[in-house]
Amino acid sequence: EVQLVESGGGLVQPGGSLRLSCAVSGFSVSANYMSWVRQAPGKGLEWVSVIYTGGTTFYADSVKGRFTISRDNSKNTVFLQMDSLRVADTAVYYCVRERTVRGDIRFDPWGQGTLVTVSS
């Protein structure tokens, strides 16, 4: 069964750090593009970051220089290290597989999400 389980969310003060984890079962993270997508309370979906099979990473401009995506192939887990957190980073963070099929990028499947709240 394919499953993505995020953890690591919580309450943090502005300027602080958090590390999110996404434990994957049912497929290999090293053989797939893995992304993080976030959703601020009551708002829409915003793509955050991706790590490609070869290790190349990309970030949304809103998090570039503050967030770092990585993976541990032996644990089949993807991480999102979030530093210098801002109130605007408050959101549910979803781990999701990114598939590119004949040029079309699709996000499937998704984890259940983990809530990050940045507040003083």
Next chain:
Amino acid sequence: DIQMTQSPSSLSASVGDRVTITCQASQDISNFLNWYQQKPGKAPKLLIYDASHLETGVPSRFSGSGSGTDFSFSISSLQPEDIATYYCQQDTTFGGGTKVEIK
């Protein structure tokens, strides 16, 4: 960057009604357009890929069409379990979402 404009932002319809949502891209994206359903408190779920292809297991009352810059998503007969927010997506950009409610 390509912008995705989705409308309406919300709609209310009766059970059995046909519901249609549109998504417009700021430039030609061929058929590289996907639709997701997000039920309250849940993660999004891919429903339609390549503008018009239903994911396995998705009921046939859902459909998508379009190419180039203009796309649409329809529910032929709205059911209570279809209450959700629907998003279009192209590359790493999502539309603003359409909240579908029962009248």
